Amino acid sequence: MLFVSSRYLGNKIAQALITIFIVLCVNFFLFRIMPGDPLSMLMRNPRASQQAIQKAKELYGLDQSLPAQFGRYLQDLVKLDFGVSFMFKKPVVEVIGGKIGPTLLLLGVSELIAIILGIYLGIVAASHRGRIVDVGAISLSLLLYSLPTFLLGMVLILVFSVYWGLFPSVGMVTAAAKFSSWWRQSLDLLAHLFLPAMTLALTLIGEYGMLMRSSLIEVLSEDFIVTARAKGLSEREVIHKHGYPNALLPVVTAISINLGLTIAGAIQVETVFSWPGIGRLMYDALNNRDYPLLQGIFLLVCICVIVANLLSDLLYMVLDPRVKS
């Protein structure tokens, strides 16, 4: 099987690389046609002398023509140099590197919860189709799915932090927590993680639940399900052995694409909860017209989406024997 699929795999990887290159080009021009002047942000001094402004322009390469800037951008990329952040005055790689941990933690936890609970919810709904459980599950999923994350986040803060005072609403760690024992630090981290992870997970549960439900209902109307019932399998076995593995296929694709997108999609949640991750960083970089940093983040997001797609293709090969050719 691996032998047969190596060409398929090569094709997929080549496609991914081409896509990344196109993204690189778009990435450069997109931010430069955006209104706003990075220099005024850089100088932070409305009365800066003409000379000082000129100096800054030269320093950041903003005095050159667009094509020249693009040429340099590509040259630097080859050397894996993503430039220096205007805001932090540090290499972009370093800035992003410092924020990627918290984002991965937040996303990993909430996606994991959402995948397990969402798929479970979908199966429960589909196997009780038309009954109270199903109606309840659909309503809940629709509500969760359609709620904007920032709204849900603020409601959760209001209930859990303001009214009940159960969980902190800001940041990832309590100041000075690093002086206590490791398990107290972990508890502190978990307490901070709870609300943002719940916000993200809840919206995703709605989405995955709806998807799994409709996919499973479709599969349950297939002929091979009747065959499975005729063999004498119980309704539970029919769903778990024959329905579920088939219904999972479209859901896997949706989840993988989502996985890549949520890196950027966490922007609202991270902003509401002041979570020190990539989403929050992107928000700040946008506000400050930090071109190199924005380019770096966009590139990261794009690569994540493309890699997630690639992974879903690979996973599909394992799950569906028909995809080999």
Add this chain to the structure above:
Amino acid sequence: MGTVTPLLEVRDLKTYFHTKEGIAKAVDGISFEVNEGASFGFVGESGCGKTTAALSIIKLLPKNGRIEGGQVLFRGEDLTAKSDEEIRMRRWKDVSIVFQGAMNSLNPVMRISKQIVEAIRLHEDISIPEARERVKRLFAQVGLNPALLDQYPHEFSGGMKQRVMIALALACNPRLIIGDEPTTALDVMVQAQILDLLEELRRSLNLATILISHDLSVIFDACERLAVMYCGKIVEIGGAREIYLRPAHPYTRKLVNAFPDLELEKQRKTGKRALGKSIAGDPPNPLDRITGCKFHPRCEWAEPRCVEEEPVAMKVGADHRAFCWKWDRIG
């Protein structure tokens, strides 16, 4: 016949579907018998209730379908009285089904061996290697290469998939196999092979078969006895040969006439292409309430009695009955 208890005896079976628009009487009081090792056939237009009639035997009905009356005696035991759980364990062990396998009746993401082993181990307490051995034997029995047992369904052609379906149906040594349009999606050559295979297995294993088809020629060819169904009712039942030679019910006559005649001699005389005559009118909606004989709106011989009174079984021959008041008065 006679004193022997039939393998399957269905008495006045009624299966209704409860839909939003009302109750659809898919099967409305039918009775028939199938002896051990015999071949029985159901024929009729789509929607006439032939599949529902056969699947009701093991209660394999959609959620809104219910058996509302009658008995299904399998070796003298009433299956309609059994709980869902009991009937579930009887499925495949006593009665198995060959579906339209060329289409989508096998799970596309599960190896074929696993799908058959699953059925065997559900009903019998044997190990996986033993079950696999049996799958190999079954493959050989239905004319498939046993080396292919670990393939996936999409790697097989339509005819091969249908052979897999038959192997699957034989897995637990059932006494009765129901073939639900088993050859419909196959080309004519493969159709003949599959029907021959079923016939050969029936003889060698003394299996009873119930074949369901909309294709008269298939049923006449493959079954000893048959029932013609129309709108949830059996309109004619008896020996296939007798019905073929002397169709009694107007609907059966029209069905036989609707079949294209391939005799070249006739064609040359009339100068017409050998297309059958279609039956005027549409098959009724199962939700409609039709009084008397269900066929009377489409029947050119209908008289007032046909509208008012439901016909009873009229004896046409030794093993041949028609549900028509006028069968002996039609030219």
